[in-house]
Amino acid sequence: MDYKVLYRKYRPDNFSSIIGQDYMISILKNAIKNDKISHAYIFSGPRGTGKTSTAKVFAKAINCLNPTEDGPCNKCESCLHFKENADIIEIDAASNNGVDEIREIINNIKLAPAYSKYKVYIIDEVHMLSTSAFNALLLTLEEPPKHVVFILATTNIEAVPITILSRCQRFDFHKIAISDIIKRLNYVVSNENIKIDSDALEEIAYISDGGMRDALSILDQLSSTSEKITIEDVIEHFGSVSKKQISDLYQLILQNDVDNFDKMMKKFKELAIDYKVLIKKLLEKIEEEAIFSKKNSEYQGLSYQQLKEMAFELADISNYVNISIDPYLLIEITLLKYFQNTMKEEIKTTKLEPEDQKIISREINTKSMTNIKTPDSVVSENNEEESEIISREIISTPETYDELIKVRVNNCFVNAKKEYLQKMKELWKTFIANLKDKNLLNLLVDCNVVTASDKIAVLTNLVDGTANLINGKLKDIEDKFNKESKTEYKFIALSENKWNEEKQEYIINLKNKHEYQYMEEPELKEVTENNIDNIEKIAYDIFDKEKIEIE
Ligand SMILES: [Zn+2]
Incomplete structure (x- = not known):
């Protein structure tokens, strides 16, 4: 059987056989019905989604002698001779830069169509035209004769000059469901x-x-x-991978069977399984497991948190896997993290988290107390230094961290650069190597610097609790670091999970060409009326309300 037989044979010849682009088809149908044909259209979207087919059906329909609700009648003179109709001009910009063709268009454009109502120019992959061809095209688009319709198609709308786009009615074709x-x-x-x-x-x-x-x-x-x-x-x-193979792979993770897991991954590579399909299918499996874990209290697989983490990490790989030498290797390393040995470690650290949180809040509570004056202590005024420490501890509530994280990560993104990151990684390594404060060292030793601007560096840690403990000591860390490195850096710490979310958002913003602007940092709060309420509430538990006065 001829390779392209089916594809040619089932090429749409009316609107209803164009699959999955209902909205755009309805607009085109209406245009025909109301006789409101634009002189230029641009169809953008991934390959194989029906752009050229739609262009041809549309071109046929506007020239059809008896158009129907579904487009061309496919019976009239015009429809029957569509393929050899000299008024339908197809240009593939991908196969040449198109200057000659565009020149020819300009030369012939004033001539009325020989056989049909409209002369239709279909320019495929229009973004491939050379600059001079675009300029020539632009001239014709500015004042086209009434009998001319342009249909431009492209898989890369970003590469089409805005001057062209602004003269066309645009249709975005999406992937077919x-x-x-x-x-x-x-x-x-x-x-x-x-x-x-x-x-x-x-x-x-x-x-x-x-x-x-x-x-x-x-x-x-x-x-x-x-x-x-x-x-x-x-x-x-x-190069696909079956549901069963994905399920087997997941079981190997649960069974901690590193050897067979490794063999299976190597086999995928050997068979040249499409790694994008592999990632996509793994993500679907993770979703399935995550839903199952929420529905069944006796679920034996990975925890929801781990599944979520795994999903983010795999999604992350697919962002830079194109340029990597061996995507299978990256996928394998990512999945290896979830084998039992590592799982145990993670569970251990996760369990510490609530304890850490308690320690922080206990610290806040006791320190806050010292700022509350019972009648007896009114005589001994708090000194400046102490109240500064107190307000710094008060800002260190998890809610304020969230705000500070948001602002500092944002401000770092404003001008984060690879060279800043490289330099910061070096400085950080030296800093950790020379750090004498044991408590601080314990806190920071597992941190990674993940991005940096000229002013701010972002640190990650595996668990939220540790990140928050670090954020509680930022001033101390910054003072020590800047003194040693002769810099003026600010830091912010967040869990790897949170960082993955931030990264995803950054990538989306990058795609949408969102520009990051500096945001003002939340101020270190003094003891203000807002948190007086809080302190008062804490104090109620210990002191008689009548005796409390808050400064
Ligand atoms: Zn017809």
Whole structure:
């Protein structure tokens, strides 16, 4: 069977056979119905999502002599001769830079269409045009004759000049939903009498990643080699990984079977399993387990917290896995963290957390007390130094940390740079090596510097409790560090979990071109009216209310 047969054969010839882009199709249909055809459209979106197909159906429909509700009639003169119609001009900007073609457009554009109502120019991968071709195109887009329609298509809208975009009606094509692809594949296999197991068909939809063209190509290839397509065929030929394999992998983690886990990961690599599919499937497994763990009190797997952490770490890998030498290795190392030996350690540290919190709050409570004057102590005034210590401890409540973390991480992102991070890592290493204060050393020894600007460095620690303890001693840490390194750095600590969330947000913001602006830091709070209430409440437990006066 010819490789592209199915894909060509099932290329949409009316609007209802374009899958998964209902919203845009309805707008185009309305435009035809109301005779409001724009002179320029731009279709953007991933490959195989129907941009060119839609362009062709639309071009056919606006030239059709008897258009129907569903677009072209496919029976009239115009429809029947669409393929050889000289008024439909297709240009693939990917195969050449297009200057000559665009020049030709300009030269011929004034000529009326030879056979049809509209001359339609479909320019595929328009972002590949050279600058001079774009400039030439721009001229024609500025004042196009009435009988001309441009349909530009691109997989990279960011690379299309804004001057072009502003003259086009824009349509964003999105990846086609798996359920829609399954529906279409089912239609094709029953029409073509192809024998395929339903899980194999779903797997094809899955690995085609929202592209109908890929889904049909895969189906095509498999149907030419197998009598009946099974899930094993799909996995073997298209670098996928089955649900069972993912489930086995998870079991190996739970059973602490490092050897077989390692073997399995190596096998994935050997089979060239698509690592993106692998990560995606692992994430789905994690979601499944997380839901199961919440529903069953006797759930034996990893804790919800660990699953969440694992999900964030895997998602994180997929952000830079493209440039890494061996993505399988990164995935393996990430998953190894969740083997039992490490789990024990983590459980131990996690258990410390509530204790740590108690210690902090006990400290706050006792120190706060010293600032409350019972009638007896009114005579002995607090000295300045002591009240400063008190207010510093009062700011160290978990709520204030959250605010401070938010602000300092944000301010660090304003001009975080790789070279600052490298320099800071060096300075931090020296600082830790020379640190004499044992308590501080215990607190900081497991910290990592994860990002830095010229003013702020972000530290992470495995558990929230430790990070908060560090934040309670920031002033001390900063003083010591800056004195030794002759810098003026500020620090902030957060758990690895929280950091992963911040990182995700940063990446999203980066994509949306959000610019970070400096935020003002929350002030170190003096004993103000707001926290007097709090102190009063604490004091109630110990003193008779009548005798308390708060400064
Ligand atoms: Zn027609």
